[in-house]
Amino acid sequence: MKPFEKILTKNMSNPQYTGSLQDYEATGGYQALKKVLAGVPQNDIIEMVKKSGLRGRGGAGFPTGVKWSFLPKDYQGPKYLCCNADESEPGTFKDRQLMERDPHQMLEGMAITCYTIGAEIGYIYIRGEFRFGAKVLERAIEEAKQAGHLGVNVHGSGVTINLYVHAGAGAYICGEETALLESLEGKRGKPRVKPPFPATHGLYQKPTVVNNVETLANIPHIVSRGPEWFAAIGAPPKSTGTRVFCLSGHVKNPGNYELPVNATFRDLIEELGGGMRSDKPMKAFIPGGASAPFLTPKHIDVAMDFESVAMAGSMSGSGGVTVMEEGTSMVWAALRLMEFFYHESCGKCTPCREGSSWIVQILQRIQNKQGRQGDLDTLSEICKNIGGRTVCAFGDAEIAPVQSTLQYWRHEYEALIQEAEALRATRKEKEIPVLSL
């Protein structure tokens, strides 16, 4: 692995770094904000971010500068920035660390973004369980306000920027940007039908930008060091910069690791993660959070940027890499993930709501050795009928574990079903008649 410079976790890598305003300022913090407020035209910042190649770190990888440019230009009336800190994807835990350990980095990013898009208010929608993180942020906002980095007339620029922390109430779906907006408005967290997109009809139907914590944390660095510097890192032109990858599962050293976006899974798992936790070899890994289809050891040398992982048939999503060793039941793994999705489906769309419950029940049966011939075809069919047919991307996410385990480890399912058939034969158990209408 080539040597590289950490960007987002550089400060916190120093054991003495406390994340206080003083510490942050000592590393050059809030200089970028001062610089832009001193008179960098908003459009120039958008162009800068476009040029940097920064893409959203929340999962979808949408180019950040382009997203900002979608806001109506001459809009009269309030606009909003929402920081998506709902991080609830299984296997993803980077935002939490970025917020808890270096809150000002993200706050500065938010302040610059607010100025850029013309928002006087920025909300941080933080996962309800992150009580500590919320406290850290609230304290940091207070500090920044006292220091004049936030509030009315920031650094004499006439610009008002107020940031607020809003805690979620424990629903994964509220990480989906439009569900987040609904929840922030005090409604039930259910995704909205798009279009219209948040850029024109966001929070309270006003133009709104929703960005992930990590995305926003990159902004001060891009402003300070220039887009060219950022764009040179990673796999330009499409995937640039670094990412904080979350490594978990059967590895020696699970944790957050910042790497250039195009580092390979081998770099992460073997070099930084210290490889497998025991002598059992790797069997499978999830490359980008629970919503990403499983990959196999033969994909270990794939680079982790958006394009490369997509080429390999999965997605780099939220950057959560979960590794499983030989001996792990893939049916069980799929079931476990599916139970999560069933629990978290908001229930808005028929395919996702009903499909997740049906799939879970079939998987449970198979796992409990009550599978039947035909179950696998039914599973595939249900998945096909969910994919692409729902309001939000959750529908596509929830079928990923089932479809990918069926693709690579179908034999494990078949073996369990055969066992069930054999058991049935000995017990002469009656087939449950199939319902027909």
Added chain:
Amino acid sequence: MATTKTKKMVTVSIDGKSIEVPEGTLVIEAARQVGVMVPHFCYHPKLEPDANCRMCLVEIEKIPKLQTSCSTRVADGMVVRSSVPHVETARKSVLELLLGNHPLDCPVCDQGGRCDLQDFSHEYTMGSRFTELKRVFPKEHLSPLIETQMNRCVSCMRCVRYCDEVMDAKALAPVGRGTMTKISHWAGNELECDFCGGCIQICPVGAITSRLSMYDFRPWMLKRAETICNFCGDGCQMTVQRKDEDLIEVNSTLGAGRNDGDLCARGYFGYHANVHADRLMHPLIRQADGSFEEVTWEEALERAADQFAQIKAAHGADAIGGLITARCTNEELYAFQKFMRGVIGTNNVDSSARYGYINGVKALQRVQGIHRWAVTFDDIVEADVVVLVGTSITETNPITGLKIKQGIKKNGAKLITLETAIPAFSTISNITTLATHHLTVLPGCFGAAVLGVIKGLVEQNLVNERVSSQASDFATTIIAAVEKISWQEIQQSVGLSLEQCHAAAQTISQAERVVVLAGQGVLRATGGEGIVTNLLDLLILAGHHGNEGSGVGVLAEENNEQGAIEMGVVTEYLPGPTKADDQTTQTMLAKVWGRDVPSTPGATMVEMLDRARQGTMKAMFIVGENPLESLPPDAKVSEALDALECLVCQELYLTETAKKAHVVFPASSAVEKDGTFTNTEGFVQSVRKSLDPLGESLPDWEIFSALSVLMNSPMEYGEVKEIFKEIRGVIPQYGLLGPTSTPHVVNAEILAQYLREGFKEDVEVRYTIPQKAAKSEGALTLVLGQSIYHSGKFTTRSKGLSQIQESGVLNVNPDDATRIGVEDGASLRLSNGHGEVTVPVKLVDRIPLGVAWFPEHFDQELRALFSLTVDKRNHVPCWKTTEVQATRVS
């Protein structure tokens, strides 16, 4: 009439059929227009797209994924396919998924036979591979009237969205996640809401049903009649359904009627009021001992005819008076006044329009020369600004209220409320929460509030230039008149500030289409005609009056008050309405009727009762009207009725008034007869019979007709249509059913006359704030008002509505309650010079400080605390507000 703003047209092709539709049309709607029915659950034309059921997926060329046609809007050149194989597969899949968790209890489901899930399954599915466990919700109690069967729910959220978007009640919510999502009221409490029944009607399956008809029928057993509701002036079209001779349920059809398929609690749950077991089934004659005896029709009719004839012979026709309820059909109202005028020979004829509606119609007539609104419900929906003055619109005219909600929600209209209720949220809708400017006005103060707004307009120099130049006398007079009123006076009288009135006036001035609606608070007040006239002045000064889409409407509380006035069932009007002393009309009617038309001026309701007490009125014929329970004891109705030599009542029920009668005729209810009603905005609509008359009861017109025969002056009508034909001949506006053929335009000549001369007559009076006695320390203003759940005393007999509200509870502001030291559910003793009454109390946020509100439907005891004032101009009996001291009952 409303104009729809013109939109760009685009061409789309759906299943090979091309069509031009306005830009922005939903694909599913465009498809319907070419005859392609895309199956759907969550889509509903009244609701914003939610695209949750995924049933309506279609293929759109150049878009890779299937799209929901209920949320996708057409674009020019769009090519849509709705019946290609993979679209069908997607539909089948949605059905298979829905059926997976569906209990399939069709045999006991009230929706069976008219269920979208059944119908689509029948059309698309072969079977389901689902063999797992179905979810099961434990049975939960939602309400005595509305039942949820959550196992049947397909989570389309139509009920919730309807309740939010259309009703603005927000009483329902999904609770739980995923497949375990269920529809519930807040915190699982028993449902408290508008009880419009909309959620039941809009549910595509049988997941929300009415407990009134639960398990009573299969849809195909029901016989249907399209008719008009008889509970308020909105005139909703509804379908009354019966099984054999039992009323089973009422529902409405999307897009049909002035209500466009919406109903209110009274319409949806109140229908049994018409057929309660207490209905009078036989004619009655009072015996010497005071009891009633059932008699034959012949005996009863002869007794009444003889009495009327004797009294007429002895004392003259003017010793007889007639009073009828405006709940009757036009035909009956017309026949009644013809009977009184032509057969008896007196102008002593009046109706419940006297309770206030007459004030409104007279003002409209006076200023604009037409006795109908110059605007329609559609104009309310399209208005930029709606001004409500003393309407309690959701309670009194719920559907007119929905038009306003629609205007606000769909078209961004602004609302100004001069109302007693204050903006406070609950799960019963409250129109003032939607107001841009809310001005709290206590009953009795609406006149002063209107003057405040006019003053606000004048002071900000917002009087329209055209008006001040072309009607300079009018403008300067009014300007001078309001300048004489001080803000201090206004503040003292209604508690409104300069800022509030200025803001409201500015909003009115800036808009283009302004609709002003005046309700019972204005119409039943002394000087009510003057207040409505001032509202017309306001619109004139602001430059809106006479413009398309702008105008003043007055709201009828009863279903046919507009008709009653047009049929000439108020003393001062002949059919038309034309003035009773108008000789051309008298001559015309004399010709049509073949009888003389009396020329002596008649007595109004209050005058008739006065004369009865004085002994000059000897007999009264009271049809469906109940003055004894509609006026306070202070009006001495009881004494008046007791003094009559002959009282003939024609009624559905033995009311307190009817109990004093010498002869009682059993009449048929609105569901047992044909005819027409004219709603508050002037739409003439057909009432159709759904049941045969109960017992021996007869439609009112048949009774009048029979009586006229016995009085040797036969009004021979074979069927009700013949009366309508006669009405048509007499009142040209009744040439057609439905909307009058032309919009009701202001008569320019009359308006000009008003602006030149007419306004002067009473301008001083109208522009003076009446002296108000100062309220005594700690006193509450006790108000009798209309509840959302009842219509007069009539619906207290409805088995549905009585389950929501079966008695009166005094509503007070929580802060007043704290001051008095009374808790929710406890009792208060109300007292004043008239007496003392103890009532249970409920704390209600929307009641302003210093007010105690009580539903008039249950005012039996409370009436004693009120005193009657008779409006000088139109003899309207005013009495619904009084002052009381309230003390805790320990």
